[in-house]
Structures are given as C-alpha cells and as structure tokens.
Amino acid sequence: xxxxxxxxxxxxxxxxxxxxxxxxxxxxxxxxxxxxxxxxxxxxxxxxxxxxxxxxxxxxxxxxxxxxxxxxxxxxxxxxxxxxxxxxxxxxxxxxxxxxxxxxxxxxxxxxxxxxxxxxxxxxxxxxxxxxxxxxxxxxxxxxxxxxxxxxxxxxxxxxxxxxxxxxxxxxxxxxxxxxxxxxxxxxxxxxxxxxxxxxxxxxxxxxxxxxxxxxxxxxxxxxxxxxxxxxxxxxxxxxxxxxxxxxxxxxxxxxxxxxxxxxxxxxxxxxxxxxxxxxxxxxxxxxxxxxxxxxxxxxxxxxxxxxxxxxxxxxxxxxxxxxxxxxxxxxxxxxxxxxxxxxxxxxxxxxxxxxxxxxxxxxxxxxxxxxxxxxxxxxxxxxxxxxxxxxxxxxxxxxxxxxxxxxxxxxxxxxxxxxxxxxxxxxxxxxxxxxxxxxxxxxxxxxxxxxxxxxxxxxxxxxxxxxxxxxxxxxxxx
Numbered sequence: 001x002x003x004x005x006x007x008x009x010x011x012x013x014x015x016x017x018x019x020x021x022x023x024x025x026x027x028x029x030x031x032x033x034x035x036x037x038x039x040x041x042x043x044x045x046x047x048x049x050x051x052x053x054x055x056x057x058x059x060x061x062x063x064x065x066x067x068x069x070x071x072x073x074x075x076x077x078x079x080x081x082x083x084x085x086x087x088x089x090x091x092x093x094x095x096x097x098x099x100x101x102x103x104x105x106x107x108x109x110x111x112x113x114x115x116x117x118x119x120x121x122x123x124x125x126x127x128x129x130x131x132x133x134x135x136x137x138x139x140x141x142x143x144x145x146x147x148x149x150x151x152x153x154x155x156x157x158x159x160x161x162x163x164x165x166x167x168x169x170x171x172x173x174x175x176x177x178x179x180x181x182x183x184x185x186x187x188x189x190x191x192x193x194x195x196x197x198x199x200x201x202x203x204x205x206x207x208x209x210x211x212x213x214x215x216x217x218x219x220x221x222x223x224x225x226x227x228x229x230x231x232x233x234x235x236x237x238x239x240x241x242x243x244x245x246x247x248x249x250x251x252x253x254x255x256x257x258x259x260x261x262x263x264x265x266x267x268x269x270x271x272x273x274x275x276x277x278x279x280x281x282x283x284x285x286x287x288x289x290x291x292x293x294x295x296x297x298x299x300x301x302x303x304x305x306x307x308x309x310x311x312x313x314x315x316x317x318x319x320x321x322x323x324x325x326x327x328x329x330x331x332x333x334x335x336x337x338x339x340x341x342x343x344x345x346x347x348x349x350x351x352x353x354x355x356x357x358x359x360x361x362x363x364x365x366x367x368x369x370x371x372x373x374x375x376x377x378x379x380x381x382x383x384x385x386x387x388x389x390x391x392x393x394x395x396x397x398x399x400x401x402x403x404x405x406x407x408x409x410x411x412x413x414x415x416x417x418x419x420x421x422x423x424x425x426x427x428x429x430x431x432x433x434x435x436x437x438x439x440x441x442x443x444x445x446x447x448x449x450x451x452x453x454x455x456x457x458x459x460x461x462x463x464x465x466x467x468x469x470x471x472x473x474x475x476x477x478x479x
Contacts, residue, residue, distance in 0.1 A: 005030065007083045010040055010092055026095070029080075037095040038080055044088045053087065060089045067091070067158065069132055075125040075154050096156060098148040099401065101141035101208070110212040112242050112273045117406070119209050119245075120268050125155045126201050127261035134158070135196050137181040139204035141211070150391045151405020151418065185218030189228055189252050199254040202264050206249025213238055213246075228252035239273050329354055332375040334411075334445060337470035339462065342371075352376030357467075359459060366429060369451035369459050371467060378444040386439055387416045399423040399430075410438045411445065411473040421453060432456040436468055440475045447471060 001023070005011050009031040017024040022043040028035040045056040064082045071078040071094075081092040110118070122144065129136055136143075136158055145154045182191045188203035190196060207218040207230070214221070214235040222231040230250045233243065245267055251257045258264035327344055328335040332354065338344070342357045357371040380386040394400055397420075404419040415438035423430050430453045437446040449463040 001025070006040065006085065006090060007081065010038065010081070011035075012040060013037075027092070037097075039077070039093040039095050041091040041093070042088055043090075048087055056089065057084070060084075064091070066132065066134055070129055070134065070158065073125070073128045075152065076128060076158075077154065077156055093156075096145045096147055096154050098145045098154070101144040101146065101153070104146070104403075105141055105208075105211055106215055106217065109215045109236060112213070112239050115209050115212045116242065116268060116271060116273060118212055119205060120265065121153050122155070122205050122208065123261045123265040123268060125153065126205065127265055129155075129158070130198050130201070130261040133198070135198055136201050136204075137191065137196050138183060138186075139201055139208070140183045140186045141208060144208075146402065146405075148395050148400075148402055150388060151402045185221070188254065190254050197254050198260045199257040201261065202249050202258050203251075203254075205261075205264070206246050209246055210236075210250065223252075241271055242273060245271060327355055327357070327373075329373075329375075332443065332445075333440075333473055333475040334373060334375060335472045336373065336447070336467060338371075338467050365452075365455060366427070367424070367431065367452050367455075369455050370449070371463055372448045372450075374444075374446040374448065376444055376446075377442055378439055380439075380444075383414055383416065383439050386437070386444060390416075390437065391418065394418070394420055394422075397422040398425050408436070410436045410468075411471050413438055413440070413473075434460065434464060436471075438473070440473055443475060445473055 002012055002014065002025075006027075009029055010027045011030050012025045012027050014026045015023060016026050016039070022041060025040040025042070027038050027040040029038060043056075043060070045052055047053075060082075064079065067079040070076045077094040077096055079091065080094060081090075083090050122139070126136065126139065136155065138157060139155070143155060143157045145156055146152070147154050180187065180192050180194055181196070182188075182200075182204075186204040186207050188196075188200040191200050210221065210230065210232050211218055214232060216235060218230075221235070223229065224231060229252060232246075238246075248257060249264060258267065325338050325340060325342075325344070326335060327338060334354075338357055341360055343360045345356050345358075346354065352374045353372050354375055355373045358368050378386055380389060391402070391405060394402065400420055400422045402418065402420045404417065406417060408415055408417040410416070415436055418435050419433065421430050421432045431450055432453045434449040435446060437444060439445075447468055449460065451459065
C-alpha cells in the first residue's frame with residue numbers, strides 16, 4: 001500500500017494507524033504544485049457479497065454527507081475527497097499540522113481558570129457536531145490537535161469507518177460483531193453498551209477537564225464499584241462551582257448530564273471562578289488594608305506624578321525592593337516597571353524595538369535572557385488580523401513549536417499571549433519565547449521575553465507576574 005497512488009492523485013506515504021475495519025495513512029496530493037499532505041482513511045467491508053457492498057456504499061455516502069457539513073467549520077478537518085476502488089472505500093481529510101493535547105496534559109496540574117477555558121474551547125467544536133446530531137464517540141486528548149498556524153484546537157477523527165461497520169452489523173441483526181467506539185477512561189457507560197448519546201461526548205470532555213486538574217489519566221482514576229461515579233474529588237483542590245459542573249458532565253447516568261454541547265457550553269461560559277462573597281473577616285482585613293493604603297497613597301501618587309513628567313529612567317530611593325525602576329517612553333506612551341537586578345538599554349532598531357532589558361546577575365549565559373519592548377506601525381485593521389499575521393510568521397521560524405496561544409487582557413485592554421520555542425540555526429540551541437501584544441490606534445505594542453529553554457524558567461515568573469502586568473500604554477492623541 002505504501003507508495004501507491006490512489007484515485008490518480010493521492011500518494012500513500014506512511015501508515016498512521018490500523019484497526020479491525022480499516023487503516024489510516026499519511027498521504028499527499030501529487031496534482032498540486034507543492035504536494036499537500038493529507039490523511040487517507042481506508043474502509044473494507046468484511047462481507048463481500050453484492051448486498052453487503054450495496055449497504056456499505058449507502059452508509060458510506062451518508063457518512064460523507066455528514067463529514068462535508070462538519071468540515072465547513074474551521075475547527076474540524078475538511079473532507080477533501082471520497083472514492084471507491086474495487087471493494088475498498090476511501091476518505092481523504094485535511095492534514096492538520098500541530099501537536100495533540102497529550103503533550104500539554106499530565107506534566108502539571110492546570111488551574112481551574114485554565115480548565116474552564118479548555119472546556120469552553122473543546123465544547124465550541126463539539127457544538128458544531130451536535131447541531132447536526134452527530135456524536136463523535138471518541139473525544140480524547142490525542143484526537144484534539146493544537147493547530148500550529150494559530151494555536152487553536154481542532155477535533156479530528158469522527159470515527160466514520162467504525163460507525164459504518166457497526167451500522168452494517170446492526171442492519172444484518174448480527175450485533176455480536178459490533179464493537180464500542182471509544183477509549184477507556186473517556187467512554188461513557190452507555191457507549192460500552194453501544195448505545196451512544198450526544199451526552200456521551202459531554203462525558204469525554206468532562207474527563208479531559210478532570211485529567212487537566214489532577215494530572216492523572218482517566219483510565220487510572222477509580223470508579224465507584226456500584227454506581228460508576230468517578231472518584232476524583234480527593235485528587236485536586238477545585239472551586240465547588242467547577243466541581244459541580246464537572247460532576248454533572250461525567251455523571252454515569254446520561255439523563256443527569258448536559259444533554260448536548262450547547263447546554264454544557266452555556267453553563268461553562270456563565271461560570272466565573274475566583275469571585276467569593278465577602279465574609280466579616282474579609283471585610284475587616286480589607287478595612288485594615290485600606291487604612292494602610294491611605295497612609296501611603298499620597299506618597300505613591302506624588303511618585304507616579306513625578307515619573308509622568310519624564311521619559312528618562314529614574315530610581316526610587318525608597319521601597320527599592322518592590323518597584324525600583326520605571327522605564328517610560330513618552331513618544332509611544334508605554335511604561336513598564338522592572339527590578340533593580342535588571343539592566344536597561346534603549347534602542348531604535350528597524351524592527352521597532354525601543355528598549356531591551358537583561359538580568360545583571362554574574363552568570364555565564366550562552367544566550368542572555370532578554371525582555372524587549374517593540375512599538376511599530378500596524379497595517380492590520382483588528383487585533384485578530386494582527387494576531388493571525390504574527391502567528392503565521394512564528395510558524396515559519398526554524399523548528400517552531402507553539403505551546404500556548406490565546407487572547408488575554410494586556411495593558412488594560414484586549415491582547416494576545418503566545419509561548420513558543422524555536423531552534424537557533426546559528427548554535428542549534430532551543431530558545432523559548434513569551435510574547436504579549438495589543439493594538440492601540442495604528443500602533444502595535446509587543447513585549448517579548450526570550451531565553452534558552454534551560455534558562456527560561458529562571459526569570460519567567462518575574463517577567464509574567466510582575467513586569468508584564470505593570471505595563472501601561474497611553475499613546476498620545478494625534479493633533
């Protein structure tokens with residue numbers, strides 16, 4: 001099979017996977033100027049008689065129609081072609097370049113806020129299928145790809161081949177050869193009985209959320225022997241609101257779950273974490289803090305007022321340990337606080353970098369860690385367009401790998417955060433980058449932290465938790 005050309009245009013390059021009812025191959029379209037990679041799924045009915053092949057053809061056509069509808073979403077791979085050769089049926093899907101979600105889970109425990117964002121993004125994709133009454137039946141991290149071009153998640157492998165095989169067996173009344181579609185740990189109880197519902201997909205998404213929170217694979221999390229309730233509460237500390245949502249998503253009774261992705265998504269979008277009602281201790285504590293702030297507020301107001309009058313770097317003589325330095329550029333209206341252990345150098349490069357900051361520790365770095373501030377004219381109309389352009393440029397870097405890419409607040413406005421790695425071709429060292437950007441008028445503001453992957457953790461907390469949040473942008477109004 002490897003090396004063959006199917007339908008006179010799809011060359012089979014390698015085997016990606018195999019099952020009882022078909023194989024999946026990596027291929028390429030040789031009729032395009034540059035060979036475009038694709039995924040080829042092959043289905044061969046077990047029964048070869050005329051009636052069985054006729055049924056297979058009908059079911060295959062029905063699945064194709066569904067996949068064509070789903071492929072209109074930019075978060076589900078497009079169905080590029082479908083055809084039959086002899087007794088074998090083929091589906092050709094868009095190949096999604098990126099890494100699957102298994103690379104992001106297990107190494108650490110995600111926060112509740114991160115998990116909430118993950119649930120929302122996955123449910124938004126599943127909602128597309130559920131609107132067409134399509135059940136995925138095998139939602140799991142390896143079937144969720146973070147697209148390299150923009151960092152967005154995509155859902156792959158809608159299991160059409162297995163569904164055709166089961167539907168043929170059911171129509172013939174031979175249920176003994178049907179097999180559950182799904183993966184242990186993510187498979188809802190009703191799926192094991194080959195009675196999947198839309199709510200079965202909700203169960204799988206909920207288990208992914210629990211995996212992210214606990215760092216433990218679902219197959220290794222115990223179920224109650226009698227009720228099949230997932231025993232996960234003691235494995236992670238989670239806000240009760242999120243716990244209740246996840247418990248409902250993974251209820252062993254599908255009637256108790258959210259009935260579809262739309263219903264679950266509505267709840268997840270409305271969930272706010274971290275907002276607690278004030279109790280008396282909180283009020284007393286806040287009052288005490290307010291008195292302290294009032295006592296020092298005038299000092300900081302005068303300090304900030306004096307800093308706003310200059311574009312030079314000034315050092316506070318008091319409170320040196322917290323915010324000893326402030327960089328400010330009046331021409332662009334940007335300012336940022338930074339530690340006294342960092343050194344500032346100002347520049348005006350062609351790329352719009354107006355300042356660079358490096359740690360002054362007496363260490364030998366192969367590549368010195370650096371924070372840079374860049375301000376440049378933007379020819380894009382929106383932050384989304386600018387982000388698409390920037391992410392695309394990142395994907396063209398040598399061996400680039402996007403780790404995280406998402407919208408975030410930045411400088412009291414809408415912004416975008418991205419973390420990625422690339423290999424420096426000059427020394428073959430892997431470098432890691434953290435970037436935040438936003439648009440203000442016709443200017444694009446970008447803050448970048450870069451270091452080798454080994455040195456990156458040494459300063460990442462200071463940059464992301466102190467320096468980046470201190471950035472303020474107040475561009476001058478054009479007269």
